[in-house]
Amino acid sequence: MKRFVLGAIAALMAGGAQAQGTAPTTEWRFHNSYAPTRIESQHARELAADLRTRTNGRFVLNVFEGNAMNLRDADALRTMQGGTPEISFIWPPFLGRDDAAMSSILVFGLIRNAQELNRIMPALQQSLNEGVRRWNIEPVGYMQLGLLDAAIFCRSPVRSLDELRRVKLRVGSREQVETFRTLGVAAQIVPQQELYSAMQTGVVDCALYPPRIVHTISLQEVAKHATSTGFAFPPTPYIILAHQGRFRALSAENRTALQQATAAMEQRSARFEQDAADDEASRVRLRDAGVTFHPTFSEAEQQAIRTAALNTWDTLMKEAGGQGPAWRARIQSALTGN
Structure with a gap:
């Protein structure tokens, strides 16, 4: 009886709110697999706060951090079709x-700086939109x-591709x-948690x-020499994914507010010029810790890396099939200006 009365009161309150023209609150669950200390988690919290402000509290993202929802990143394309989370x-x-195409x-070996990344970003996002x-x-x-600067950290000086081949x-x-x-370099994958000991023991x-x-991972303790390759690690952006049915069911106002808040988050996270300053600051700290930074690989060596990377990229996208080759052609055209 008590449960029935509470339900009836809730229904009356909801009906009264609608009668007065007050839109009901929409609540979505936002899955975040990263720890609260990560910058990505900060961006997610800021997105939720911004959306709440834009909608006067009528659209709420409840952010679950640290993989509190116990979901695997590898399953994201399957999970997001179920509506939990939204x-x-x-x-x-x-x-x-x-x-495989996405x-x-x-x-690695495609993007060297902010100018190149900004040049390809529209083609990159268009391709990812199609894929999602x-x-x-x-x-x-x-x-x-x-x-993120891609540097070679070594036990002894390695200042060129030729030395890296040894x-x-x-x-x-x-x-x-x-x-x-x-490029003739003996490369192998070592899990991050094993890297310190692998470097320390000469693996x-x-x-x-x-x-x-x-x-x-305290790698600077066992690798006292560093040389920048001249490239960044692949700066593929994170995609904000929404359950398609729930997204389409949003009111026009809420849909617009979500897209505007997400666009604002993208602007906040696009700190590409600051990235270069942050990398230099990190090099200063590492020099103070005893790391020697040798000159960046030469322009000819960077061109050799890019040529090898383009071949790898072509192979991977052909293996992926589907839209992969077309996406590669679109992004490469934007990169080269052709």
Whole structure:
């Protein structure tokens, strides 16, 4: 009886609110697999706060951080078709099992700076939008990953591609293995949690790693020499994914507010010029910790890396099939200006 009375009161209150023209509150669950301390988590919280402000509290994103919903990144394209959660974000390289083309949409050796990244961004996002919609998921917008310098950290000085060919290099993905092997470098994948000991014991002599976060695994303690390749790690942005049916069911006002809040988040996360300053600051800290930074690979060496990367990219996208080759052609055309 008590439950019935409470239900009736709630129904009357809802009816009264509608009679007075007050729109009901829409609540969505936002899945975030990253820890609260990550910058991506901060962006997600800011998105939720911005959306609440834009809608006067009528559209609420309840952010679940630290993978509180117990979902696997590799399953994102399947999970987002079920409606639980209603919204999430994913980094395309995590999608390799279900969509090889989106997973390989950028590779190491393509992007060197903010100018090149901004040049390809419209073509890149157009391609990712097509890929996500193929799964009956709505791409609401993007969160930028940023530019992370790809440097070679080594036990002893390695200042050129020729010297790199004489040692064993750790990389983090198959496409990096293929690109360096094309250049005559013995590259292998070593899990991040094993990298410190692998470097310490000589299993590998060098590792491709970002100076800005090298301290998170204390790699600078066993790799006292570093040389920038001149390239960034693949700066593929995170895609903001929404359940397509729930997205289409939103009121026009809420849909617009969500898209505007996401666009504002993309602007906040696109700090590409600041990325260069942050990388330099990290190099200063590492020099103070005893790391020697040698000159960046020469222009000729960078061109050799890019040529090898383009070949790897072509192979991966042909293997992926579907829209992969067309996406590669579109993005490469934007990169080269053709």
